[in-house]
Amino acid sequence: MKHSIAFTCIFSCTFLIDAEGVIGSQSGDIDSPGVSGKKPNYIIILADDLGFGDVGFNGSTQIKTPNMDHLAKIGVMFTQGYVSSAVCAPSRAGLMTGINQVKFGFDNNLGGHEHYQPGFDPEYMGLPVSVKTIAERLNPLGYVSGLIGKWHLGYEPHHHPLNRGFDEFWGYQGGGHDYFRSEPDGEGYLSPIESNYKTPQPITYLTDDKGDECVGFIHRHKDQPFFLFASFNAPHTPMQATKEDLELYKHIEDTRRRTYAAMVHRLDVNIGRILSALKENGLCEKTLIVFLSDNGGPVTSNASINAPYNGQKGTLLEGGIHVPFVMSWPGTLPAGLTYSNPVSSLDITPTFLDLAGGEIEGDDIFCGVNLIPFILGTNPEPPHEELKWRFTISAAIRDGDWKLIRLPDRLPMLFHLGVDPSEQNNVALENIEKTKVLLQRLGEWDVSLPHPLFLEGARWKRVSLDRYDEVYQLQQPNDIAH
Numbered sequence: 046m047k048h049s050i051a052f053t054c055i056f057s058c059t060f061l062i063d064a065e066g067v068i069g070s071q072s073g074d075i076d077s078p079g080v081s082g083k084k085p086n087y088i089i090i091l092a093d094d095l096g097f098g099d100v101g102f103n104g105s106t107q108i109k110t111p112n113m114d115h116l117a118k119i120g121v122m123f124t125q126g127y128v129s130s131a132v133c134a135p136s137r138a139g140l141m142t143g144i145n146q147v148k149f150g151f152d153n154n155l156g157g158h159e160h161y162q163p164g165f166d167p168e169y170m171g172l173p174v175s176v177k178t179i180a181e182r183l184n185p186l187g188y189v190s191g192l193i194g195k196w197h198l199g200y201e202p203h204h205h206p207l208n209r210g211f212d213e214f215w216g217y218q219g220g221g222h223d224y225f226r227s228e229p230d231g232e233g234y235l236s237p238i239e240s241n242y243k244t245p246q247p248i249t250y251l252t253d254d255k256g257d258e259c260v261g262f263i264h265r266h267k268d269q270p271f272f273l274f275a276s277f278n279a280p281h282t283p284m285q286a287t288k289e290d291l292e293l294y295k296h297i298e299d300t301r302r303r304t305y306a307a308m309v310h311r312l313d314v315n316i317g318r319i320l321s322a323l324k325e326n327g328l329c330e331k332t333l334i335v336f337l338s339d340n341g342g343p344v345t346s347n348a349s350i351n352a353p354y355n356g357q358k359g360t361l362l363e364g365g366i367h368v369p370f371v372m373s374w375p376g377t378l379p380a381g382l383t384y385s386n387p388v389s390s391l392d393i394t395p396t397f398l399d400l401a402g403g404e405i406e407g408d409d410i411f412c413g414v415n416l417i418p419f420i421l422g423t424n425p426e427p428p429h430e431e432l433k434w435r436f437t438i439s440a441a442i443r444d445g446d447w448k449l450i451r452l453p454d455r456l457p458m459l460f461h462l463g464v465d466p467s468e469q470n471n472v473a474l475e476n477i478e479k480t481k482v483l484l485q486r487l488g489e490w491d492v493s494l495p496h497p498l499f500l501e502g503a504r505w506k507r508v509s510l511d512r513y514d515e516v517y518q519l520q521q522p523n524d525i526a527h
Contacts (some may be wrong), residue, residue: 084187084270085374086332087397090316091140091274092369093133093195093221093281094358096342096349098521099309100369104352107297107522108306112317116336117371119380121420125387126370128340129412131359131436133220133281134197136339136390141178141198143394143411147435149176150498154505155197155220165499171199172209173498179394180210180272186401189266192216193258194276207241211274215240215258222278224251224285234283250287252279252308256315260322267326272397275319280308280347287311296524301348330376333400335393338368344517353519355468359509361434361441361450362468364517372416384420386427387443392416433490438506442487449473449483452513457484467519 097103101110102117129139129146134155138146146152155170156162162170172178180190191213192206197220199205206214216239223234226248231237238245248254259275286307293310297303316336323329342349343358356362370388372378391413398405399415418424432443441450446463459473459480473480 083331084401085377086270086328087183087188087272088319088332088334089140089272089274089276089393090319090334090336091137091276092312092336092338093276093278094340094343094347094349095280095309095312095338095369096344096351097338097354097364097367097369098350098352099305099342102371103369104521105350107524108294108309110309110313112313112320113336113369113371115320116316116334116373117381119375120334120371120373121378121382121384123370123372123388124383124385126337126368126389127366127387127432128337128368128390129366129434131340131361131365131434131439133195133339135436137197137276138172139412140339140390140393141172141180142176143179143391143398143413144176145391145412145433147494148412149173150495152435152497153437153499153501155199155499156501162499162501167201168203170499171201171204174203174209178210179397180206180274182210182394182398182403183270183272183401184210184212186270186403188270188272188401189213190272190274191262191266192274192276193262194255194274195220195222195278196276213242213262215242215245216255216276221281221283222251223283224248224278250311252277252311252315256318259315259319263319263322263326263328267328270401277312277315279312280305280349282346284308284347299348305348330374333372333374333377333397335370335372337370337390341365341368345512345515350518350521352521353467355517355519357512357515357517359436359505360512361436361439362513363462363466366434366441372420378417378420382420386419387429387432388416388419389413389429389432392428431486433487435491435494436509437501438509440487440491442483442490444483444486447479447483449480449487451484451487452510454510459483 099105099108101114102122128136130136132154135146135151138151183190190211192211194216196206196218200218217236219236221234227237228235229237255277262273284301284304286304290307290310294303294306297306323332340358341351341364351357351364354363354367356364358365395411395413396415414428416428419428434441438453446461448460448462450458457473457480458471459476460468
């Protein structure tokens, strides 16, 4: 069944509103800066382990996210926005390339530099140099690219972001970091902050420091096309928040949940700072922003909530791959539009490249598409009839509203998301022909893929499998944020 596009504004006269009032309007055909020859700026704001249900535009009343909500208000909210993996590193590999990462062997999460997975060549433990990043594609088109924050796509010199198309880097190569400190010779979460354009300042609070660097990047490059990858760590572990922010959520009894809420709040504050920097420099209508999370919330480690979806990070249930997802481009995209067809993080790179005037080279085959014609209605078809995932022990396929998940210790699970978005009713045996068809298509795809370039520790197989048997919160908390 195809999903309809639900408009929450009048498309024939859409008003684009900022925090202080109406900043413009549009009617009829939309004159896109990308179409008119002016290259838009791009910003990807990536949250880390953010629960689907923990933002205001997805129904949260416990955690207030006014700046994230503002992005949704002035832009397009994708109600069925997916990422290409259920954990950080492979999800980011897909995001940065527009290609499903399993097609180049990036199936698993990437271990820390201090404990490489035994049996694999470190030269290949990262994003393959044969696969171009969006920064590498935008560079010859006149863009300056900056990465602020987390990389998590390889530790060897050839994997370093400065060797993968980024002109500026302030951050760390690993999968997480302490929010209050680093050490000159530290490893893992205490690794030193790297920067190629300044001597890194001592950490104050990491989310604020990243906000500082994002704002600085915008100010420095306001007069040229730019791509900013604002790769935040929040609300990924370690669970650390400022006393000021913890005080805002002191009414939440659970200490982990309170800390999580405070971390999401601070992330929202710094998203607001990025938006303010764009406005200050007159760049709002020249900049396309995408906001999303790299995967679903890891309920058992950071007390996130993926309501109304079942599952969590590390699973291919909706709670692991169905994420908050917004695209904003005032003056070009309709404000307040709710787009209900499935879209993927794999769509971001081809969208950016197409609007910038780039071309697909040689044998390049994107798994994503340029979303703009679908959003504007010039292409009435859904962007994707089918989506597929493979992650360690699991694989999944979505075909229309049908979704099948394959695990090693049980019969396939089949859900009809149109009537069962929370995946509570496995109807595989009642729809045995559909189960067979989807299982065969998933299997044919699976055996066409290359072997993984590396594997994470074997213990994670059990962790991932056990997460399918946990009971998850499917409703929002009742208490209201103060």
